[in-house]
Amino acid sequence: MKVIERATRDELRRMPAVVRSSALAKAAIDLAKRLDAGPADTAAVLLVRELRMAMTDLRERAKDDATNDVEDFLRRVSTPAFDAGH
Numbered sequence: 001m002k003v004i005e006r007a008t009r010d011e012l013r014r015m016p017a018v019v020r021s022s023a024l025a026k027a028a029i030d031l032a033k034r035l036d037a038g039p040a041d042t043a044a045v046l047l048v049r050e051l052r053m054a055m056t057d058l059r060e061r062a063k064d065d066a067t068n069d070v071e072d073f074l075r076r077v078s079t080p081a082f083d084a085g086h
Contacts, residue, residue: 002033002036003036004032004033004035004036005029005032005033005036007032008028008029008031008032008051008055009029011055012028012029012058014062015059015061015065016062016065018065019058019061019062019065022058022061024057024058024061025058027054028051028054028055028058031047031050031051031054032051034047035048035051
């Protein structure tokens with residue numbers, strides 16, 4: 001495993017499983033492998049752009065998933081005495 005693929009996988013590892021196992025995450029790993037192969041300059045520019053966009057989208061999905069986890073947790077531990085309806 002080369003540098004870009006390793007960095008991509010390390011970043012994905014810190015994301016929730018649902019994001020990590022998505023098709024977009026798999027595509028990001030493929031893009032990283034292709035960059036590690038040392039493509040021509042114009043291809044490298046396009047691959048870097050696509051990898052950047054994919055990782056940005058994955059980070060956004062991970063952030064949304066983490067927010068949902070917190071909201072789910074708070075909903076489960078809330079008590080009726082503290083609900084807004086009382």
